[in-house]
Amino acid sequence: MKAKHPQDTCVVMSELVLPNDTNTLGNLMGGRLMHWMDIAAAIAAQKHCNCPVVTASVDNVSFSNPIKLGNLLTIEAKLTRSFNTSMEVFLRVWGEDLSAQYKYLSNEAYLTFVALDPNGRPRKVPELVPETDEEKRIYDGALRRRQLRLILGGKMKAEDAGELRALFIK
Numbered sequence: 001m002k003a004k005h006p007q008d009t010c011v012v013m014s015e016l017v018l019p020n021d022t023n024t025l026g027n028l029m030g031g032r033l034m035h036w037m038d039i040a041a042a043i044a045a046q047k048h049c050n051c052p053v054v055t056a057s058v059d060n061v062s063f064s065n066p067i068k069l070g071n072l073l074t075i076e077a078k079l080t081r082s083f084n085t086s087m088e089v090f091l092r093v094w095g096e097d098l099s100a101q102y103k104y105l106s107n108e109a110y111l112t113f114v115a116l117d118p119n120g121r122p123r124k125v126p127e128l129v130p131e132t133d134e135e136k137r138i139y140d141g142a143l144r145r146r147q148l149r150l151i152l153g154g155k156m157k158a159e160d161a162g163e164l165r166a167l168f169i170k
Contacts, residue, residue: 003127006135009047009079009089013040017071027066028073033093034061037075037109041089044077045113048087049125053113056086057149061109067095073106080135081142085122086114088142110145 013036015021021032038055045053067073074094081088093106117123130139144163150156 001124001126003129004048004079005129005131006078006080007131009044009077009128011040011044011047011075011077013043013075013077015073017067017069017073019069022069025066026069028068028071028095030061030063033063033067033073033106034058036073037061037077037091037093038111040075040077041091041111042113044079044089045087045115048079048082048128049115049123051123052116053087054116056112056114057153058112059110059145059149061107063107065095065104065106067093067106068097070097072096072098079128080110080138081130081146082125082128083146085124086112086146087125087128088112088145090138112146112149 015036017028021028023029042053042055072095074096076092077089079087080090089111091109091111093108094103095106096103115123115125128139130136147156147161147163151158151161
């Protein structure tokens with residue numbers, strides 16, 4: 001299985017925010033945004049492993065700035081790290097008022113996916129090799145984020161999370 005680079009998994013997806021995508025305040029509904037984020041992240045994961053994937057977890061999604069009716073939404077997604085059968089994807093969501101020529105960050109999030117074999121069972125994924133300094137920094141943090149997800153999901157005991165413990169115990 002040949003290793004891949006984060007750039008190989010890059011996805012940029014854009015949508016125009018229409019009336020059926022908004023709430024009564026004229027802002028993009030959070031659920032609609034999460035739907036589009038899940039699609040973009042799944043495509044990035046599939047580009048890495050070349051097989052079907054399922055969403056395993058969604059980290060905190062906080063909305064910094066609303067995306068308004070008529071604005072352009074752009075989602076940037078790419079893998080940050082692969083593990084045995086799972087992959088972490090980082091997303092940045094931008095809003096853009098095209099007429100005012102103003103682009104703003106709406107939110108960022110991490111989603112985790114698991115690769116599936118033809119029988120729907122988890123399968124091994126290729127290694128991800130970061131190249132840039134930012135990719136290496138995010139890659140290094142991915143193990144701590146993974147351990148935190150596993151602890152919160154009840155799949156790991158806190159005392160077994162060596163990377164996290166190293167942050168707090170000298």
